[in-house]
Amino acid sequence: MPFKLLETRGLMAFYGDFQALFGIDFQIEPGETIAVIGSNGAGKSTFLKSLVGLVRTKAETVSFDGQAIWGKPAYRIIAQGMSLVPEGRRLFPSLTVEENLSIGAYSRRKGPWNLDAVYTVFPVLKEKRILPGTALSGGQQQMVALGRALMANPKLLLCDEISLGLAPIVIREIYEQLERITANETTVILVEQDVKQAMAVADRVYCFREGRVVLEGRPSDLGREQITKAYFGV
Amino acid sequence: MDLPATLLDGVLLGGLYALFAAGLSLIFGVMRLVNIAHGDLILLSAFLALTVTTHFPIHPLLSLLLVVPLMAVLGYGLQRAVFNRTLGNDILPPLLVSFGLSVFLQNALLQIFRADSQRLHAGPLETWHIDLPFGMTMGALPCLMFIVAVLVIGGLQLLLFRTALGRALRAVSDDGQIAQLMGINNAHLYGVAMAISLAVVSVAGVFLGIRANFDPSIGPTRLIFAFEAIIIGGLGDLWGTLAGGVILGVAQTLGARINPGYQILAGHLVFLAILTVRPQGFFPRSR
Numbered sequence: 155m156p157f158k159l160l161e162t163r164g165l166m167a168f169y170g171d172f173q174a175l176f177g178i179d180f181q182i183e184p185g186e187t188i189a190v191i192g193s194n195g196a197g198k199s200t201f202l203k204s205l206v207g208l209v210r211t212k213a214e215t216v217s218f219d220g221q222a223i224w225g226k227p228a229y230r231i232i233a234q235g236m237s238l239v240p241e242g243r244r245l246f247p248s249l250t251v252e253e254n255l256s257i258g259a260y261s262r263r264k265g266p267w268n269l270d271a272v273y274t275v276f277p278v279l280k281e282k283r284i285l286p287g288t289a290l291s292g293g294q295q296q297m298v299a300l301g302r303a304l305m306a307n308p309k310l311l312l313c314d315e316i317s318l319g320l321a322p323i324v325i326r327e328i329y330e331q332l333e334r335i336t337a338n339e340t341t342v343i344l345v346e347q348d349v350k351q352a353m354a355v356a357d358r359v360y361c362f363r364e365g366r367v368v369l370e371g372r373p374s375d376l377g378r379e380q381i382t383k384a385y386f387g388v
Numbered sequence: 389m390d391l392p393a394t395l396l397d398g399v400l401l402g403g404l405y406a407l408f409a410a411g412l413s414l415i416f417g418v419m420r421l422v423n424i425a426h427g428d429l430i431l432l433s434a435f436l437a438l439t440v441t442t443h444f445p446i447h448p449l450l451s452l453l454l455v456v457p458l459m460a461v462l463g464y465g466l467q468r469a470v471f472n473r474t475l476g477n478d479i480l481p482p483l484l485v486s487f488g489l490s491v492f493l494q495n496a497l498l499q500i501f502r503a504d505s506q507r508l509h510a511g512p513l514e515t516w517h518i519d520l521p522f523g524m525t526m527g528a529l530p531c532l533m534f535i536v537a538v539l540v541i542g543g544l545q546l547l548l549f550r551t552a553l554g555r556a557l558r559a560v561s562d563d564g565q566i567a568q569l570m571g572i573n574n575a576h577l578y579g580v581a582m583a584i585s586l587a588v589v590s591v592a593g594v595f596l597g598i599r600a601n602f603d604p605s606i607g608p609t610r611l612i613f614a615f616e617a618i619i620i621g622g623l624g625d626l627w628g629t630l631a632g633g634v635i636l637g638v639a640q641t642l643g644a645r646i647n648p649g650y651q652i653l654a655g656h657l658v659f660l661a662i663l664t665v666r667p668q669g670f671f672p673r674s675r
Contacts (some may be wrong), residue, residue, distance in 0.1 A: 206569060232571035240569065246562040249555065257559050260552070261571030306571065 157220075159184045159310055159341050160205070164214035167197070167204045167365075174200040175211075176365045182310070187342045189356035191349050193385060196362040198345040199241055202312045205343075206238050207231045219309060233261040237308035241315045241345075243299040245287035252283040254298050258305030265307025266338065272301035275331055293324035300328070304335065311335075311342045317351060329355060349381065363387050391645075393524040398641035400526075402634030403534030404599065407592035408614040409621075409629045410541055411585035417624055418561045418581040420479050421471060424486040427611030428493035429586060433459050433593030434602055435497055438506055448508040448594055455590045463586030464579040471582065472575050490607065497604035508597035533595050537633070540588055541626045547584075548626075557581060609652075616659040622669025631670060635662075 158181045167175035175197045182188050190198045203209045205216070207228040216224040223231050237258075245254050255272055273280040276297040282290060287298055296316055303311060313332070317325040325348075333355060336342050346352040352359060353373040361369035361384040369376070369384035382388075412426045423429075433455055440451040470489070474481040516528035548554035560567040560577050568574060596602060596610070613636060621632030636655050643654020662669075 208565065208568065227573070228568035229571050229573040232569060238569050240566060244563060244566045246559045246566070248558050248562050253555050253558075256552075257555050257570050260556060302570075 156183050158182065158217075159186075160216075160218050160343075162205075162213060162216045164212075165201075165204060165216060166212045167200050167209045168211070169200075169209070174209075174365055175204065178362075178365075178367055180360065180367070182341060182343065184309075184341055185339055186357045187336050187344065187355055188358050188360065189344045189346050189352035190360045190362060191346060191352050191381075191385065192362035194347075195364075197365040198362050199314050200365075201362065202238055202314050202343065202345055205231075205312065206236055229261070232306060233263070235263060235307070235309035236312065237303035237306045237310070238312040239299050239303045239314060239316055241318065243292075243295045245295055245298055245302075247286065247288045249287060250284050251279055251287050251290065251298055254287045255279070255301050255305055258302035259307075261306055263307040267304045267307050269305075272304060275335070276301060293320050293328065296320060296324075296328055297331075300332070304340075309341060311340050312345075313342065314345045315347060316344070317346065317348055325351070349385070361385060390523060392522055394641050394645045395638060396520075396524060396526060397530065398638030399634050400530035400534045400637070401641060402617075402630070402637030403530070403537035404592065404595055404633070405613050405617045405636050406537045406630040406633035407533070407540060407588065407595065408610050409617040409633060410537075410544060410626060411588040411592070412611075412614045413618050413624070413626060413629050414544065414588075415581060415585045416618075418557050419471075419475060419482075419578050421475065421482045422479065422486065423585075424483065424611065425489040425493055425607075426486075426589070426614060427607035427609065428490045428497070429459070429589050429607075430593045430596060430610050431497060431602060431604060431607040432493055433586075433590035434508065434597035435501055435506070435604075436590070437508055437594045437597055438501075441508060447513075448510050448598055449513075452591060452594055455594065456587050459586040459590040460583040463582040463584075466586075467579040467582035468575060472578055475578070490611075494604055494607060501604060503603055503605070505601040505603050506597070507601050508594065510598040514598065529598060533599070536591060536595070537630060540591060541630050544584075544588070545626055553580070613655070616655065619669055620659060620662050622672035625671040628669060628671030 161181045163179050165175055165178040166173060178201060190201060192198050200209055204211045207226055213224050215222065218234060218236060223234065249257065255269060278294060279297055279301065287295065290298065300316065316328060329351065344352060344356065356373060358372055359376065360367055361381065363384065369380065408430060412423060415421050415423050436455045436458060437448050437451045440454050441448050470485060471482055474485045513529055517525045519525055548557060556572050556577055559570065560572060560574055564574055616636050617632035618629050620635050621628030635658065639658035640651045640655040644651035
C-alpha cells in the first residue's frame with residue numbers, strides 16, 4: 155500500500171450542536187493534487203478547517219505524515235507542515251504585503267520557499283511590498299494569501315476557493331502558477347466550486363454533499379452525468 | 389509659579405501618565421482586553437519595589453532589575469492561567485475578571501501593607517534640579533520620567549514594527565483565527581504581551597512611588613488617568629498616548645495653579661471636552 159500523506163477515517167465536525175461533517179474517509183498520496191467539489195454548504199471548507207484544527211471534530215483517525223494529528227491545536231499542525239489558504243484571502247490588514255508574506259514563515263520550516271522565491275513567482279508583489287496587503291486588487295491579494303501559505307514550506311497545501319470573486323483571466327493566471335508550484339512535489343487539496351476548473355487540475359476528485367463523500371475518482375473515469383448526480387443529489 | 393514653569397511641569401508629568409497608559413494600550417490592542425486591574429498592578433509593582441528596597445539597601449531605580457522580571461513572569465502566568473480562559477468573541481468576561489482581580493489586589497495589598505502612605509526614597513534625585521531661563525526650574529526626576537517614557541514608547545514601537553514578535557502581535561490583533569494558521573500559538577503570544585505590559589507597569593509603578601506618596605487604594609485613579617491618556621491620544625497609537633498623557637498632565641497642573649483642589653477635576657474636564665469634540669482622539673490608528 156503506498157504511503158498516505160494524509161488520511162482521515164470517520165471524520166466528523168461540529169459547530170456547537172450543529173454537525174457539519176458525517177464521517178469523511180479521505181486519503182491523499184504525496185505529490186497528488188486533489189479537488190474537493192460540492193455545492194454551498196456541502197462541508198468542503200469545514201473539511202479543510204477540520205484538518206488544520208480550527209473546528210471541533212471527532213474521528214477514528216486523522217493522520218498526517220505518519221503522525222496522529224487529531225485534537226492537536228492548529229499551531230502544532232501547521233508546524234508539522236500543513237498550510238491553508240483561507241477562503242476570502244483574509245490578509246492581515248495592518249501588515250504590509252511583505253509582512254503578510256514573512257509571517258507565513260513564523261514556524262520556520264525549512265524548504266525552497268522564501269521571500270525571493272515568492273517574488274519570482276509573483277513579481278508584482280515585489281513592487282507592492284511596502285503597501286498594506288488590503289490595498290491590492292483581489293487577484294493580487296490572492297497571490298499574497300497563496301505566497302503566505304507557501305512561506306511555511308508546507309508538505310500539504312490546502313486551498314479554499316482561491317478563484318472566488320476573481321476575474322476569469324486572473325483565475326487562469328493563479329491556477330497556472332499553482333500548477334508550477336505543485337510540480338515541485340507539493341501535495342495540494344483544492345476546494346473549488348468551479349467544477350470544470352477543478353477537473354482540469356486535479357489527479358483525483360472528491361465530491362461532497364451534505365457533509366458526506368458521495369463520489370470519488372479520477373476525472374477521466376468520471377462521467378459528466380455521474381458528477382451532476384453526485385453534486386445535486388438528483 | 390509662572391505659567392511657562394507650570395506648562396513644563398505638566399508636560400513632564402505627562403510622561404508618567406504615558407507610562408501608566410502604554411501597557412494598558414498594548415493589551416487592549418493585542419487582545420481587546422480592558423484590564424481594569426491595570427492601576428492596581430501599578431501599585432503592586434510599587435509595593436514590590438518598596439519591599440525590595442526595605443530588605444536591601446539599594447536605590448529604588450535599581451530595584452527595577454528585580455521588579456521588572458518578577459512582574460513580567462507574573463504577567464505571563466496571569467495571562468495563561470486566568471485571562472486566556474476568558475477571551476472570546478465577547479469582551480465582557482475578561483473585563484469582569486480583571487475587575488475581580490482589581491478588588492482582590494487592592495484588598496491583598498491592604499492586608500499586607502496596611503493603609504499607611506508609603507514612599508520610595510530616591511535620595512538626592514528627588515531634589516536635584518536645573519535652573520532654566522525665566523526663573524523656571526526643571527526637576528531631575530520629572531525630567532528622567534519623561535525621558536524614560538519616551539524611551540519605553542520608542543522601544544515598544546520598535547518592538548511592534550521592526551521585529552518578528554511585533555509582527556506576530558499585530559497579526560494576532562488583526563485576526564486571531566488566521567494567526568493560528570501561521571503557526572502562531574495565540575495563548576503563548578497573549579502571555580508574552582501581558583508580560584511586556586507588566587514590565588512597563590513596573591517602571592511606571594516605581595516612578596509613581598518615588599514621585600509621591602502611595603497607598604493600596606489609589607490604583608483605580610491611575611487606571612482612569614491611563615484611560616484618559618489613551619482616549620485623548622486616539623486608540624492604538626503609542627505616540628498618541630504620549631501626547632494624550634502630556635495634554636492630561638498640562639490640564640492638571642494648570643488646574644492646580646488656579647486652585648490646588650482643581651487638579652484632578654481640570655484633567656477630567658479637559659478629557660470630557662476632548663471626548664465631546666473629537667471622540668476618536670487626536671491620533672487614531674487608521675485601518
